[in-house]
Amino acid sequence: MRFDPQLAQAGTKRVIKAGDFEQTTLKSGNEVTVYAEQVKQDKVLWHGHGNMNRTTGNVAHIYAALVASGNGSGTAGDAIEGELVAAITDSDQRRVLASTTIDDLGELADAEASERTERPMHPALEPFAKPGRHLELRILAAPESDGVEVDPANSNARLYYSEA
Secondary structure (H helix, E strand, O other), rough: OOOOOHHHHOOOOEEEHHOOOOEEEOOOEEEEEEEEEEOOOOOOEEEEOOOOOOHHHHOOOOEEEEEEEEEEOOOOOOOOEEEEEEEEEEEOOEEEEEEEEEEEEEHHHHHOOOOOHHHHHHEEEEEEOOOOOOEEEEEEHHHHHHHHEEEEOOOOOOOEEEEE
């Protein structure tokens, strides 16, 4: 997946918050889906929104401070370590058609305390997901987060996708 200047000028910005995530258990070394949106028949979706240039004003600044629920191997409130991955999957969610790492979860957690315009950017990425396919966010857990369950209610995140 890569930045697409044409998609950057198109679509409606949609927000993904931590409360939209699934409460699921992570496994080190495996990507685990924490958010999935199936594309409706009359729409297309793509990860991110806007440009890569901070001075344009049309930029999606993101953060994600994800914590453990206390179920599984982690203690409630422990920071989840690993990478956040953007993916597009087929209609059965079995085959990954495109994916890219957004950022390290530690970096994204630190960004929550930063000024909005200093946070990492998540620009519009191609390809877009066609009707029936799924737009997903996944966590590739680090070894220290193996067996930890994600706690959407106590996590905090602001990520974006676009819809047209």
